[in-house]
Amino acid sequence: MYINGEWTSAWDGGRRPVVNPANGEVVAYVAEGTMQDADRAIRAARRAFDEGGWAETTAQDRARILFRAAEAIEANAAELAALDTLSCGKPLRESEADVTDAANCFRYYAGLATKPTGQAFDVPAPSQTFVVREPVGVCGQIIPWNYPLLMAAWKLAPALAAGNVCILKPSELTPLSALRLAALLEEADIPPGVVNVLLGAGPVVGNALAESHLVDKVAFTGGTVTGRKIMQAATGNLKKISLELGGKSPNIVFADADFETAVDYALFGIYVNTGQVCSAGSRLLLEESLYDRFMERLVERAKQIRVGDGFHPDTEMGPLVSAQHLSKVQQYIALGLEEGARLACGGSRPAGLPERGNFLEPTIFVDTRPDMRIVQEEIFGPVLVVQTFKDEEDAVRLANDTVYGLAAGVFTADTAKAHRVIKRVRAGITWINTYHPTYNEAPWGGYKQSGIGRELGTFGYEEYTEVKQINVNLAVEPTGWYRR
Numbered sequence: 001m002y003i004n005g006e007w008t009s010a011w012d013g014g015r016r017p018v019v020n021p022a023n024g025e026v027v028a029y030v031a032e033g034t035m036q037d038a039d040r041a042i043r044a045a046r047r048a049f050d051e052g053g054w055a056e057t058t059a060q061d062r063a064r065i066l067f068r069a070a071e072a073i074e075a076n077a078a079e080l081a082a083l084d085t086l087s088c089g090k091p092l093r094e095s096e097a098d099v100t101d102a103a104n105c106f107r108y109y110a111g112l113a114t115k116p117t118g119q120a121f122d123v124p125a126p127s128q129t130f131v132v133r134e135p136v137g138v139c140g141q142i143i144p145w146n147y148p149l150l151m152a153a154w155k156l157a158p159a160l161a162a163g164n165v166c167i168l169k170p171s172e173l174t175p176l177s178a179l180r181l182a183a184l185l186e187e188a189d190i191p192p193g194v195v196n197v198l199l200g201a202g203p204v205v206g207n208a209l210a211e212s213h214l215v216d217k218v219a220f221t222g223g224t225v226t227g228r229k230i231m232q233a234a235t236g237n238l239k240k241i242s243l244e245l246g247g248k249s250p251n252i253v254f255a256d257a258d259f260e261t262a263v264d265y266a267l268f269g270i271y272v273n274t275g276q277v278c279s280a281g282s283r284l285l286l287e288e289s290l291y292d293r294f295m296e297r298l299v300e301r302a303k304q305i306r307v308g309d310g311f312h313p314d315t316e317m318g319p320l321v322s323a324q325h326l327s328k329v330q331q332y333i334a335l336g337l338e339e340g341a342r343l344a345c346g347g348s349r350p351a352g353l354p355e356r357g358n359f360l361e362p363t364i365f366v367d368t369r370p371d372m373r374i375v376q377e378e379i380f381g382p383v384l385v386v387q388t389f390k391d392e393e394d395a396v397r398l399a400n401d402t403v404y405g406l407a408a409g410v411f412t413a414d415t416a417k418a419h420r421v422i423k424r425v426r427a428g429i430t431w432i433n434t435y436h437p438t439y440n441e442a443p444w445g446g447y448k449q450s451g452i453g454r455e456l457g458t459f460g461y462e463e464y465t466e467v468k469q470i471n472v473n474l475a476v477e478p479t480g481w482y483r484r
């Protein structure tokens, strides 16, 4: 682990294996942090914020370090990508894209750090009244395994740009690239205690971050059930929270859409990162008149997707992250069949791949009903559920019919129709005639039970700031309110 600028073992010497999901081999052992380690990291961060001077650095100083970090990430791109493929399983080309996005995230916030953020007001008094943004303080940042490096960047870059100190808690399954990133930040001159990487079990060290009264904010990305626990744990000192949670996002295709484009994005929407994407287009909503033709082509293309080891250059879809997660996804497939849905393709482990790899075929369920659990719940794997709709009204009703509200896509040649639908969809991230592009410039986050707050863009930066108003009296004289 990396605590207070030092590389350290767990307090009790505990270790945890990191496993390659493509073949079940242990690729590394990392420290398994305890409550004592969490306490150590929290106290180090507290000192760095209260006494270390980071909050008093100029925006330009912080920008310089973040620009350096971006350069360092790019200079070590091959290694960082390999670490994510090794522990998460995603095809190397996906890990490479994540590294590029992570570097650009640091660069974006390096630039933003020096841009104006305040406001001044014309108030009805002889007063100069304005607001400034200041760092929140010590931030606990808990991230999942599906984008190990990128999630670390989304958390660290805006927080550091705004002058906060960070305790990053990577997933138990994928800590390697975050550790490497800490080393690169150290080389980029991040002072001791300003970035700490705390490893260990979520319910132990993650919960400690959420509970501690010395932590000012907890930023979490992960499952909705965990998000709820974190929100409860954070009540003790009423710390600030931001939550990026799950989804069951609709990808709506109208009959007038560009056919091949819509088929292509339907596949990309669900199968990129083996469906382990919070914003995955996991519900495909097809206009009834398009159904037969679309499904024929979709199934034909899904069956052609090459599943395999992420390091193999031909691989288009890697394994699921762990044997435990594979088993959870398989249980959903069994449940779907029990509920009466039908498999249009997939559902099994592909032949000819290592037994101990967590591989699964691209899977599509049809003949679904809106009340089925496979339609309502996040499966977080390569499992697409198909629903049909009659008209625009029906499409919107079905799109909004889950507890989630993270993302949505619409495919149609009719621009006005696309906008009408998007306007009525209750989701924070929407796409017209595309699916999945994500930009550092634009806010990321969900409506309803998909989360609280936003990451990325200026919105993501503001989540890491407190707002202070400053009133300067321009007429320095007694108030005259009380008799003298």
Ligand code: NAD
Binding pocket: 142, 143, 144, 145, 146, 147, 169, 170, 171, 172, 200, 201, 202, 203, 204, 205, 206, 207, 208, 210, 221, 222, 223, 224, 226, 227, 229, 230, 244, 245, 246, 247, 277, 278, 279, 378, 380, 406, 450, 451
């Ligand atoms: P998870 O909720 O199990 O774990 C996420 C992180 O929380 C891990 O670091 C874990 O150690 C930690 N954690 C677990 N229990 C904790 C507790 N009680 N207190 C504090 N920390 C705890 O999620 P996961 O299985 O790693 O990731 C998959 C989930 O993440 C999916 O539901 C997915 O939708 C969601 N996700 C959302 C986004 C988004 O931006 N909205 C992005 C990626 C993943």
